[in-house]
């Protein structure tokens with residue numbers, strides 16, 4: 173039964189082979205054995221996958237989930253800013269919030285792509301001497317490769333006056349989709365974080381940053397709080413607060429997807 177199916181498959185394929193291309197080769201004679209072996213391998217692999225609970229089938233099927241990109245700002249030798257009281261590194265907090273946000277989004281059914289999941293700074297072929305520039309180029313490549321429905325870059329803020337606090341978002345001028353994402357995130361942060369933690373409400377602002385302009389995909393920066401403010405710093409160092417913050421960011425992303433009629437799960 174099995175080999176007969178293979179024979180039928182080979183016969184069908186050989187008959188459909190475009191004769192004008194293979195005019196100098198008799199496809200039926202030359203490739204019959206090769207085709208039989210290839211077809212047996214393919215059919216065998218499918219049967220095996222079905223027999224073992226189909227993890228291979230799952231891999232073979234296209235992943236159609238909506239992609240969200242999360243960029244944990246800085247990393248490696250670029251720590252970003254540091255907490256005034258504790259000396260906590262921005263790069264570490266960014267990564268913690270980014271991984272938590274990704275976990276929540278995956279729990280909601282989205283496919284998450286990260287620019288980094290460890291304390292690293294990237295290099296880039298052809299860029300020597302300017303590590304930050306090389307790192308940003310690599311992140312840009314990851315965003316363009318992921319083709320996300322939304323991309324959010326996670327950062328922590330710092331200001332000369334220690335009294336300033338709260339979460340702020342940024343987008344690039346001339347990128348209306350990025351602006352819509354930044355505004356949805358800012359609204360969620362104002363309601364879910366700033367109002368509850370004594371911070372003031374902010375409006376999404378423009379910024380000239382490579383990460384915001386390196387792709388056509390909606391991209392925003394979320395500055396999650398000020399490491400120059402003792403209360404924000406204490407909050408951001410608290411695991412429970414970061415979980416709340418990540419939940420608010422997820423809600424802001426989903427609000428953007430809904431408002432822009434992107435596929436929402």
Ligand SMILES: [Zn+2]
Pocket residue numbers: 245246252253262327328
């Ligand atoms: Zn930063």
